[in-house]
Amino acid sequence: MQSDLAVSASGLIKRFGERRVVDGVDIAVPQGMIYGVLGPNGAGKTTTLRMLLGIIEPDGGTRRVLGNERPREVSDQVGYLPEERGLYPGMKTVQAIAFMGALRGLDWKTGRKRGAELMEAAGLGHAVDQKIRKLSKGMAQLVQLLGSIVHQPDLLVLDEPFSGLDPVNQERLEKLILAERDRGATVLFSTHVMAHAERLCDRLTIIAGGKVRFEGTVADARATLPFKAHYVPHFPDDGLPALLPADAARDGDGWRFTLPDEGIEALLVKLIDAGYGISGLSIERPSLHDVFVRIVGHKALEAADVEALGEAAA
């Protein structure tokens, strides 16, 4: 284990009944980074985060949080936003934030003062004295996030923080996460929405079926797939596919194919010489979504979704 890691785990295992929902997960989160845990529904993300925080105990493996093998002993330096949001509806917002800070060692007075400041900064200053039950779902979610950072934690763990938020609140949340990293905190969050991960994550891991399928930066992830070209001929006819790479497939008026190793120039010369001309050409960098789908696989995604739906129904 390296000392510059905020969170590390090796071979984490968790069984529910006979099923291994987390199956030997390794994770290494460097300090001061935004780290994403990506995966489809039912991949084991939440269970992994709960084991890292000490909410549930692993059946196997080791973990280290902020240099301590017992996560509970550093709970005052950790902030946590669970997937299932929960606040006391009868509490005023600023009291709710102060209460969450008090649970993590912040005195009530400072908690109330910081809570009011954080709400003001997040554009919720008008709701400081409102009761939680009067807030919209999105506002309540932001209040809960403010409660998880009011004690200025060294590690912030967010489980699906963007779910249920409208675009305006999603943007507020992204700014808050970036501000936490700029303050020096390490942010570890789970999501299955690739756009957020792509914008925010310094590093990420992709989990599927309880196992780690990828670990690295967003750029590393993209590099696992070649660039794609989208070519639209000026004079199309049936002989065109014979000149294109083997993986070429129709896409609207044009064709999409993997960029050849030797580059696109030679292919373009051939196409022009053959009289097809060029009506349009774009070179596309693979997205995180493409990487995610390739790693997880369509069938695995569907299977995970069906399984998660079944569990939720049970």
Place this chain on the structure above:
Amino acid sequence: MSNLARVTRQTFTIARRDFVATVFTPTFLLFLLAPLLMIAFGTVGGIGAASISKGGGDKLRLVIVAEGDRARALAAADARLRRIYRERERPPPLVTERAGPDAARQARAMFDAKDREVSAVLYGPLEKPQILYSPSGGRSADYLAELAEQVLRVEKTGAVTALSEPTRVAVARTGVSAGGQTQAAFFAVFGLFMVSLMLAGQAVGTMAEERSNKVIEILAAAVPLESVLFGKLLGMFGVALLFLTFWGTVVFNVGALLPVQVSGRLDELVPAVGLPMFVLLFFGYFVMAYMLLGAVFLGIGAQASTQRELQMLSLPITIFQVAMFGFASGAAASPDSWVATAAELFPFSSPFAMAARAANSPELWRHGLALAWQALWVVITVSIAARLFRRGVLQSGSPKLRLRKRPAEPAIDNTVS
């Protein structure tokens, strides 16, 4: 910060939240005044029952069929004897009737009168009087017989004034009476039972709030579950203390206004360890009874997923409390029996039985041991409750202690994601 300091701080944070959330609500006022409502309803019920009883009693009469000097002598004897009775125990008023030609028939006819209800009738010579009485008038018949006896005695001795001239001196007891101790023991058990019934039972539903609001994962991530449970117990205990302080003050001030006859009788209820020590021990045992029963109820209540389940749990919980009360009452009645020893040792009846022991026996060393024993069981009960809660709600912990593989409705959604 040391682990103990952190856990203590977290426990008090939970306690503070629960205390504030309970006390600063309009419903708390209703809870605080609940005994007043109980007293009010009891008074209204009592007045109703008394008026029904009085309505029947007002028409009751004793009748003597006599004339002249005998009639006057019987009335005078009645006036003398009647003074001995308390008002509510006095015989029905005495009515004198003139004798008709057939006294026996006249006497029988009186029981069918519509304007009054005759309890007993005396007629005939006083040396051999005939006394008729209704099915519930046996004591009235005895009273009329005694009147006849008194009149004849006065006639034989010729004394109209009292022959005996007693000197009455009121004496206050300097020692503790055995009867007073037993009564004090019973009052201690009953008092403890009532306050724990009213207050500890509140703990049953407190975890339901966290489960329904989904706050439990926030708490579980920040605080050990033992601290959550103990904090909740402390918070509710604070509410209980506020309740007791309020009503203790009220009762103390009302007690000062009681008539001397009533307060004099209360003075006989002196516990064996002395009143100041008894008050201290009573408070100590109240704390333990509250914590023990509260921890059990909190643990049981934490397993309930819905309000319906909570309601279903309230009956066995009340039965359990009543059983502890019965057990400890047995100990209070016979402090040297095996029942008393068993009740003092069994953790959940121990506070009640030991409060009775404080009233019955002057030894103090037992109480130190008992309080330590009960405190140990508070810790054990809270730990077990936390374990059960962790298993039932968080699906985590030692597999050996697993009670069920899948709860019907876990408070923390364990859908894997």
